[in-house]
Amino acid sequence: MNSNTENKFLTMTASPHIKSPIKTRNIMADVVIALMPALVWAIYVFGFRALTITAISVVSCVAFEYLYRKLMKKSNTISDLSAVVTGILLAYSLPVSTPLWIPIIGSFFAIVIVKQLYGGIGKNIINPALAARVFLFVAYPTELTAFTEPGKYLSPFAVNVSKAASDITAGATPLVDLKNGIIPDADITSTLIGNIPGTIGEVSATILILTGIYLMIRKVITWHIPVTYIATVALITLVLPLGNAGGVSFMLLQLFSGGLMLGAFFMATDYVTSPATSVGRIIYGVGCGLITVFIRYFGGYPEGVSFAILIMNLFVWYLDKATKPKAFGGAKK
Amino acid sequence: MLKTFKGGLHVNDNKNTRNCPIENFPSPAKVAIPMQQHIGAPAQPLVAKGDYVKKGQLIGNFETGLSCPIHASISGTVADIEMRNSYTGYGKTAHIVIENDYTDTPDDNIKTFDGDIFTATSEEIVELVRRAGICGQGGAAFPTYAKIQSAIGKASEIIINCAECEPYITENHRLMLEEPEKIIGGARILMHATYTEHMTIAIENNKMDAVEVMTKNTAEYENISVQVLKTKYPQGDERQLMYVIKGVELPAGKLPADVGCVIFNAETCVSVYNAIYEGMPLISTVLTVDGDAVNTPKNLRAPVGTRISDILDYCGGSTDNLSKIVSGGPMMGQAQWDMNAVVMKNTSAFLFLSDKTQSNDEGDCIHCGRCVGVCPMHLMPNYLAAFSKKDDKVLAEEFGILSCVECGSCTYICPGNVPIVQYIRTTKGAILAEKRKAAQKAKESEAKS
Numbered sequence: 001m002n003s004n005t006e007n008k009f010l011t012m013t014a015s016p017h018i019k020s021p022i023k024t025r026n027i028m029a030d031v032v033i034a035l036m037p038a039l040v041w042a043i044y045v046f047g048f049r050a051l052t053i054t055a056i057s058v059v060s061c062v063a064f065e066y067l068y069r070k071l072m073k074k075s076n077t078i079s080d081l082s083a084v085v086t087g088i089l090l091a092y093s094l095p096v097s098t099p100l101w102i103p104i105i106g107s108f109f110a111i112v113i114v115k116q117l118y119g120g121i122g123k124n125i126i127n128p129a130l131a132a133r134v135f136l137f138v139a140y141p142t143e144l145t146a147f148t149e150p151g152k153y154l155s156p157f158a159v160n161v162s163k164a165a166s167d168i169t170a171g172a173t174p175l176v177d178l179k180n181g182i183i184p185d186a187d188i189t190s191t192l193i194g195n196i197p198g199t200i201g202e203v204s205a206t207i208l209i210l211t212g213i214y215l216m217i218r219k220v221i222t223w224h225i226p227v228t229y230i231a232t233v234a235l236i237t238l239v240l241p242l243g244n245a246g247g248v249s250f251m252l253l254q255l256f257s258g259g260l261m262l263g264a265f266f267m268a269t270d271y272v273t274s275p276a277t278s279v280g281r282i283i284y285g286v287g288c289g290l291i292t293v294f295i296r297y298f299g300g301y302p303e304g305v306s307f308a309i310l311i312m313n314l315f316v317w318y319l320d321k322a323t324k325p326k327a328f329g330g331a332k333k
Numbered sequence: 334m335l336k337t338f339k340g341g342l343h344v345n346d347n348k349n350t351r352n353c354p355i356e357n358f359p360s361p362a363k364v365a366i367p368m369q370q371h372i373g374a375p376a377q378p379l380v381a382k383g384d385y386v387k388k389g390q391l392i393g394n395f396e397t398g399l400s401c402p403i404h405a406s407i408s409g410t411v412a413d414i415e416m417r418n419s420y421t422g423y424g425k426t427a428h429i430v431i432e433n434d435y436t437d438t439p440d441d442n443i444k445t446f447d448g449d450i451f452t453a454t455s456e457e458i459v460e461l462v463r464r465a466g467i468c469g470q471g472g473a474a475f476p477t478y479a480k481i482q483s484a485i486g487k488a489s490e491i492i493i494n495c496a497e498c499e500p501y502i503t504e505n506h507r508l509m510l511e512e513p514e515k516i517i518g519g520a521r522i523l524m525h526a527t528y529t530e531h532m533t534i535a536i537e538n539n540k541m542d543a544v545e546v547m548t549k550n551t552a553e554y555e556n557i558s559v560q561v562l563k564t565k566y567p568q569g570d571e572r573q574l575m576y577v578i579k580g581v582e583l584p585a586g587k588l589p590a591d592v593g594c595v596i597f598n599a600e601t602c603v604s605v606y607n608a609i610y611e612g613m614p615l616i617s618t619v620l621t622v623d624g625d626a627v628n629t630p631k632n633l634r635a636p637v638g639t640r641i642s643d644i645l646d647y648c649g650g651s652t653d654n655l656s657k658i659v660s661g662g663p664m665m666g667q668a669q670w671d672m673n674a675v676v677m678k679n680t681s682a683f684l685f686l687s688d689k690t691q692s693n694d695e696g697d698c699i700h701c702g703r704c705v706g707v708c709p710m711h712l713m714p715n716y717l718a719a720f721s722k723k724d725d726k727v728l729a730e731e732f733g734i735l736s737c738v739e740c741g742s743c744t745y746i747c748p749g750n751v752p753i754v755q756y757i758r759t760t761k762g763a764i765l766a767e768k769r770k771a772a773q774k775a776k777e778s779e780a781k782s
Contacts, residue, residue: 010656012670015663016663016744017657018344020748022748023696024749026748027748077697082699121697121699122749272700275702276702276713276715277702327585327710329736
């Protein structure tokens with residue numbers, strides 16, 4: 001509303017009249033920055049095909065968001081960069097040998113079905129990248145479980161990796177061995193730095209921890225979810241190891257060889273699908289940890305991070321409601 | 334470590350005028366004095382068009398209820414009594430327009446208090462404060478005499494609020510540097526009148542020079558201490574002040590006196606001092622003029638009723654990109670719709686803001702929880718806004734919407750540009766209106782039966 005005074009229109013709005021310069025776009029940009037070192041490492045370990053898949057995933061996520069909003073005559077939201085983050089995270093949860101058209105299908109599922117059909121940013125109830133990853137995992141089980149040996153570079157541009165090339169795949173991550181109660185050959189050091197088979201973005205545990213800390217310093221995320229998530233997994237795998245593997249090395253491999261670090265720092269902390277209270281975040285983190293270990297121990301799959309986070313996504317509203325802080329000056333609960 | 338409260342904001346404090354001494358605003362050609370500048374009933378005009386009034390003369394009063402007398406801030410002729418829309422949401426209010434005769438002839442009733450004020454009774458001081466038309470000059474403009482009355486027998490601690498947590502505003506800061514003896518003198522009178530045993534002068538730590546001055550000036554009094562507070566918005570809210578100073582959480586719906594405290598703003602103390610020692614009622618106020626669209630930011634002492642346009646001219650005019658004028662601080666102040674708005678007793682600032690500082694495109698909540706972290710009332714503003722959007726009053730009340738103090742921290746911090754506090758205000762207002770209606774109905778049906 002404006003009013004005319006001395007040839008001048010004054011803005012009439014309710015207080016407050018100033019706002020923080022930090023917007024959704026800045027936050028998403030910080031997440032993108034934090035995800036870049038892991039990409040550099042992925043290119044080093046798996047070759048430029050890692051970059052190709054990431055680029056395809058990002059471009060198609062942004063494109064689907066743009067097209068959907070345009071088609072539905074809604075405001076254009078691609079500038080908030082959330083679709084870029086989804087694209088990167090989706091690519092990071094795929095093996096490098098994935099056929100190049102798979103990330104496009106995943107992007108469609110993530111952006112259109114999980115995010116936009118619910119109303120766009122902030123309205124989805126589960127994490128788009130994770131949901132898409134699980135969808136692809138169910139739809140293309142062979143492609144999504146073929147893991148390449150580090151250092152064996154695949155063609156960056158071949159749509160489908162040739163049969164000959166897939167022969168060089170390792171077939172299993174250390175998690176498969178761990179599931180059978182066996183300590184795999186991979187030593188702790190190469191697991192920590194990420195010189196192991198795995199998805200594009202999950203292998204570099206050290207880099208993911210450091211960039212996760214960067215996000216905490218930048219106040220993009222709080223410590224509650226990653227710390228409680230990782231601590232829960234650490235505690236259970238240390239106290240109750242599977243089979244007779246036992247010991248600290250079993251725990252360390254559990255922590256560093258799967259998607260735990262990527263999930264704990266970058267996926268479980270997704271604002272939209274995690275609680276807004278500190279206590280809620282702690283319970284959520286512990287829940288993610290418990291479900292992850294249960295799936296890894298007793299489930300049908302060697303990896304449980306994606307499912308654990310998706311399941312906990314569904315509890316966000318209840319956790320927020322149950323951990324609602326006592327109002328200042330309000331009656332005790 | 335400085336004591337503080339949970340939640341709150343670290344805002345760029347923009348205290349650009351901290352080194353601008355208070356200038357006396359030259360007597361304006363015309364003033365328009367609103368009959369309602371306080372909480373309570375409006376004053377009734379006591380003068381008519383054409384009357385000659387002297388500076389400090391009583392021109393509006395309402396004796397029989399909670400109200401505040403109004404005095405002429407200049408001498409001259411009553412040019413008109415206009416009904417205008419109040420600039421602060423009181424609805425249609427009579428404004429007495431006075432044309433200046435530039436003689437500054439003081440009213441005959443202006444005389445200083447005879448004798449030692451510290452031998453006067455509470456009742457005498459209450460009456461002096463009421464007659465001087467003093468109301469809280471920090472924000473809500475609650476009549477000061479009524480606040481004294483409410484504290485007698487209940488409060489043991491008097492808190493002088495010099496936190497000044499709103500960005501830009503430096504008027505209390507300047508008063509502490511320039512007139513500490515008036516703040517302390519006035520505060521001691523209020524302390525005497527309220528029978529309080531101890532006084533705390535609360536100052537944020539972005540004004541350490543003022544802390545030094547106030548500490549030095551209160552050194553001789555054993556029962557007065559200066560409390561340094563962490564600079565954080567809204568530290569100046571009385572709930573947060575009492576929590577930090579006394580460690581008490583003011584229960585919802587209670588007054589500070591119920592937990593043994595009474596709180597006065599620094600400038601209110603100066604007005605009490607002026608009323609007692611100079612006999613002058615509250616007819617001028619100190620305000621900060623700042624913002625990125627004013628040419629020369631200043632601190633001014635201006636007569637009540639001075640128009641914004643006069644103030645702006647004195648401060649070198651505005652830049653071309655002026656977009657918004659705010660009366661008060663940027664967090665809780667009110668936007669003004671034209672240049673005819675006037676200085677009132679509780680005006681603390683006029684801010685002239687450019688388009689740069691404006692961004693009102695509503696975005697989406699990303700559920701980041703930042704508003705939950707900054708809410709000084711420990712609410713979940715994100716949900717309150719969502720419930721308000723859906724007009725779900727039941728859930729909104731369950732989530733404590735009525736505890737909201739509307740400080741605006743949530744809207745400030747929201748990266749999604751959701752006007753959170755604006756949504757909350759609307760729904761809170763609707764719920765309160767429903768409650769009033771229900772109470773009214775219950776009363777009526779009781780009367781019938």
